Amino acid sequence: MADKKKLSLIAFSGEFDKLTAVFTLATGAAAVGYEVNIFFTFWGLNAIKQKRGRAFIGGNFITKMFGFGMGGLRKAPTSRFNFCGIGPRIFRRLMRKNNVATLEELVEAATALGVNLYACEMAMHILGLKQSDFIHEVKDTLGVATFLEISEGGQTMFI
Amino acid sequence: MADKKKLSLIAFSGEFDKLTAVFTLATGAAAVGYEVNIFFTFWGLNAIKQKRGRAFIGGNFITKMFGFGMGGLRKAPTSRFNFCGIGPRIFRRLMRKNNVATLEELVEAATALGVNLYACEMAMHILGLKQSDFIHEVKDTLGVATFLEISEGGQTMFI
Amino acid sequence: MADKKKLSLIAFSGEFDKLTAVFTLATGAAAVGYEVNIFFTFWGLNAIKQKRGRAFIGGNFITKMFGFGMGGLRKAPTSRFNFCGIGPRIFRRLMRKNNVATLEELVEAATALGVNLYACEMAMHILGLKQSDFIHEVKDTLGVATFLEISEGGQTMFI
Numbered sequence: 001m002a003d004k005k006k007l008s009l010i011a012f013s014g015e016f017d018k019l020t021a022v023f024t025l026a027t028g029a030a031a032v033g034y035e036v037n038i039f040f041t042f043w044g045l046n047a048i049k050q051k052r053g054r055a056f057i058g059g060n061f062i063t064k065m066f067g068f069g070m071g072g073l074r075k076a077p078t079s080r081f082n083f084c085g086i087g088p089r090i091f092r093r094l095m096r097k098n099n100v101a102t103l104e105e106l107v108e109a110a111t112a113l114g115v116n117l118y119a120c121e122m123a124m125h126i127l128g129l130k131q132s133d134f135i136h137e138v139k140d141t142l143g144v145a146t147f148l149e150i151s152e153g154g155q156t157m158f159i
Numbered sequence: 160m161a162d163k164k165k166l167s168l169i170a171f172s173g174e175f176d177k178l179t180a181v182f183t184l185a186t187g188a189a190a191v192g193y194e195v196n197i198f199f200t201f202w203g204l205n206a207i208k209q210k211r212g213r214a215f216i217g218g219n220f221i222t223k224m225f226g227f228g229m230g231g232l233r234k235a236p237t238s239r240f241n242f243c244g245i246g247p248r249i250f251r252r253l254m255r256k257n258n259v260a261t262l263e264e265l266v267e268a269a270t271a272l273g274v275n276l277y278a279c280e281m282a283m284h285i286l287g288l289k290q291s292d293f294i295h296e297v298k299d300t301l302g303v304a305t306f307l308e309i310s311e312g313g314q315t316m317f318i
Numbered sequence: 319m320a321d322k323k324k325l326s327l328i329a330f331s332g333e334f335d336k337l338t339a340v341f342t343l344a345t346g347a348a349a350v351g352y353e354v355n356i357f358f359t360f361w362g363l364n365a366i367k368q369k370r371g372r373a374f375i376g377g378n379f380i381t382k383m384f385g386f387g388m389g390g391l392r393k394a395p396t397s398r399f400n401f402c403g404i405g406p407r408i409f410r411r412l413m414r415k416n417n418v419a420t421l422e423e424l425v426e427a428a429t430a431l432g433v434n435l436y437a438c439e440m441a442m443h444i445l446g447l448k449q450s451d452f453i454h455e456v457k458d459t460l461g462v463a464t465f466l467e468i469s470e471g472g473q474t475m476f477i
Contacts, residue, residue, distance in 0.1 A: 166466065177330070180328075180476070187461065187466070190463065191463040191466070254444055314466070314474045317476060318330075
């Protein structure tokens with residue numbers, strides 16, 4: 001009863017609009033006192049990688065090939081109407097113009113609000129990534145069982 | 160204990176098949192006595208816009224550009240195998256042929272069954288839309304915090 | 319209180335990476351004692367169809383057309399970077415190389431761990447499919463109301 005309300009999100013998609021949805025939900029919930037956990041997996045790992053270049057740091061040739069086009073938040077495509085990268089730029093401009101936080105600001109706000117960021121162990125294993133490839137705000141590397149335990153009793157969504 | 164069971168859906172995607180899933184779940188749940196809330200955001204807003212033309216009413220030039228291809232329910236593409244718009248038409252024909260409700264009928268049924276339709280404040284802000292751009296069945300405009308409060312204690316899905 | 323923890327997944331997408339996510343979550347949860355239910359619908363039905371050829375068995379001409387490109391697990395595309403079918407092959411190779419279970423192994427593991435597989439009645443109706451078109455591990459054919467009842471009180475996700 002006295003438990004804090006909880007929201008847990010599995011961030012699977014790497015697209016700009018879906019990542020915006022992840023962080024909008026996360027910050028909105030954290031702002032009203034929720035415990036919020038985000039579990040980044042597959043394409044979603046893109047949102048928490050170090051910004052040292054276009055491709056994933058570390059990993060191997062195949063990982064790099066997969067990393068192609070995954071150049072961090074500034075380059076994440078939208079899931080529809082991408083128009084060779086114009087989509088996200090329009091989105092960003094719309095967000096600026098209407099005074100809405102951009103994705104980078106949402107990531108910052110999320111960590112400032114105490115949102116817990118986790119990376120998926122198995123996806124990292126598949127893609128040959130280490131925790132050091134991610135931004136330092138990433139709290140830990142988790143398997144499915146631990147994530148389910150953490151999210152138990154709250155609302156959980158797959159995005 | 161005496162609480163009504165609850166299903167809350169975040170309708171993020173604008174594709175024909177995903178919107179069909181949203182309304183199928185919503186009507187199926189409402190028919191067996193659930194409280195059902197749908198929160199339309201981003202591309203999903205397409206499902207509740209006024210049918211006064213192809214593009215979003217209101218908004219600005221950039222919004223209109225985003226509205227390109229978003230021509231209301233009759234024109235929503237499927238998420239796969241769209242074949243220049245043939246996909247949804249086949250779906251619709253399959254639905255007719257096998258006597259399954261079409262999307263328009265599902266929307267109607269949903270409102271008749273008391274499903275609550277909400278529009279996402281932030282996405283409207285980004286896209287420059289007002290509540291008057293939507294069908295009158297839309298009950299209210301909500302932020303994330305209010306949506307989470309409404310959906311608390313039930314099943315919540317992001318579609 | 320003494321209730322078993324529960325995880326219910328709606329497998330809507332037919333893409334390789336999303337199906338991998340479905341089965342990874344399912345087996346991870348089942349391995350730590352969860353009751354797990356997967357409800358296959360629309361493109362997700364692809365994961366449980368009989369492997370007697372490339373296209374869906376049964377159904378009609380239009381169904382077959384929809385079945386085009388849906389050739390069972392070995393042919394499921396990834397949701398991004400498909401590169402004419404190379405994407406899944408790379409994924410599979412990455413999975414092999416890093417000693418992670420492949421999708422087929424995950425399906426097997428899931429049934430071995432007692433994960434309940436269900437097919438969506440309405441999608442089968444639309445696509446003209448019968449339960450005999452699916453692998454025998456599929457426990458039953460369900461409507462939305464029954465699925466919601468089964469998943470009540472646990473975590474539910476739409477993938």
